[in-house]
Amino acid sequence: MNYTTQMDAARKGIITKEIETVAKKENMDVNELMKLVSQGKVAIPANKNHKSLDAEGVGQGLKTKINVNLGISKDCNDIDMELKKVKKAVEMKAEAIMDLSCFGKTQEFRKKVVDISKAMIGTVPVYDAVGFYDKELKDITSDEFLKVVEKHAKDGVDFMTIHAGINKETADTFKRNRRTTNIVSRGGALLFAWMQLNNKENPFYERFDDLLDICEKYDVTISLGDACRPGCIKDSTDASQIKELITLGELTKRAWERNVQIIIEGPGHMTLDEIETNMKLEKKLCHGAPFYVLGPTVTDVAPGYDHITSAIGGAIAATYGADFLCYVTPAEHLRLPNLDDMKEGIIATKIAAHAADLAKGIKGARKWDNNMAVARQKLDWEKMFELSIDPEKARKYRAESNSPSEEQCTMCGKMCAIRNMNRVIGGKDLNVLRDDD
Incomplete structure (x- = not known):
């Protein structure tokens, strides 16, 4: 029996090798796992072109997974160093690596990462668009944005952060409800700027069905980006954040109708007492989809120690429903992390994830x-x-x-x-x- 994506297979009762792998890793009955995948409550990011992948599941009832961000930039364009980070992250058993490269030979680096990594690979295509086309942001067309997505999909990327929730309505909400730190998401800020400069709708929202065509073809999981995540305690749980979250919930249903897997990205900076409520809001508004959080960072006054402030928030977030933690390093807000920063960030996030798994009663x-x-x-x-x-x-x-x-x-x-x-x-x-x- 043929299938297009892991979700499609699960809905047809097909046990893929990836579903079987995840069931064994999680000590879970394969039929129980298939049910969760079919409902969208578990995602198994597994691009058909990522041949070295050792599949992982993200979502309800599974161990909390962690992601490691790395990649080349204009100021730090050292591919060899970033590849060392990839190898070390895999050695330290990080389940996911996001290549956030935004300068130079991004495809060369991305292909090497996919080839050598058994961890699932994520990217943010909008970061790559400016360098890929060598043209100013304003001049990139909606077709060109989607072509970058397809290029990443062909290269074997398992999940992609797509900031489709910052549509015109969300942007208007943001403009009516000004913040201290405005929009701190890099991808979100780029798309907001593109929309304002061109007086057009977000191409990823307007052409969401075209995006789903690409993701269904290669079995790419969409990680719906939180463009309006709070960048400081003062901005947390505000109108912009919640407006975007509602939109992400609507997009989740549209993706599931096409058997495309979804992960929802979340905050951000917030105080300890707001975390539980935010986790419950996401699960409710986004229909139980897996939740992927950056931190949350629970105080703004600890530069150099944000791996700790984020691990505190991450442990609480995962206890109350987050399924996937993006690591934060001591270099957050200060500079590109070096190898030692990366190691500290991984350890801090693994501690947070395991502490939450104990609280949630995860098997083993x-x-x-x-x-x-x-x-x-x-x-x-x-x-x-x-x-x-x-x-x-x-x-x-x-x-x-x-x-x-x-x-x-x-x-x-x-x-x-x-x-x-x-x-x-x-x-x-x-x-x-x-x-x-």
Whole structure:
């Protein structure tokens, strides 16, 4: 039986290799997974031309996934360095990589990323349009925007951020309700500018059916971009953000009618107490579609530490419904992340994702922590390193401590509670002051 997309296959009862792979990874019954994919509550981004893909699912009942942003820019045009980041991100088991390249030989880099990455690959085609055509934003036509989308689809990109929700109505809402930081989405700002300069409708909204033709052909998942995400605490959960979200919900239904998978992108900056409400709003207005969030960043005053402010928000967001976390690095708002920044961002986001999976009761999540608890009780350092989210750092810290005994570390020494409880319960002598064991 033939099928066009993973959603189409699921609706026809066809178990694709990608559905089978995800079911095994998630310890989920394949029929249960197919039902969720058929309903749009789980997306499996899997472009037909991405041959090296090891498929992942994003959505209801699945482990929270993380995405790593990278790519070349005019100020930092180093393809070799960005490829090193790709390889490291895959090594660190990031489930997705977004190539946000916006300058130079983007196709060359994009093809290399698709070829070497078993993680799903995302892009933002509007970033590429200016460089691809070597012409000013105002002069790019709607046909040309769609041709860039098709080029990315042919190259094997699994999901694309498309800012189709910032139509004329949303733009008018924004203009009537001014913000402190205006529109902080790069793609959203480009499309808003194009609309204003040309006095035309957003081409991705106006020609959404043409966009669906491309995505259905290659099985590209649309990640509906949040052009109006808040860029500061003061702008959160405002008229522009909610107006766009309503539009994204309408577009979601249109995509599902064509068997095109959808992910919804979300905020942004907001305070801790707003996160739960925002997650519930998205799930309600967008009919249970998977939710992909940047952060949320829970305070504006920590440049250099936004991997922490975003991990705090991400853990809460995923607990209350977000399915996919975009990593944020210490370099956010400051510069292009280097390799070390990327690693810190991945670790912080993986911690947030796993913390949420524990809270949501995701199958297998608690077992990982339980195994760590047993290793700690046994003072089995090698097992602790093996189970660590960042084994490299754990080993480094242990090696630097110069602890005189495997029964302790240099923080508590012989007053280590685990050491002493193990000795007392085991009927051994307990010495805390003497130098002998």
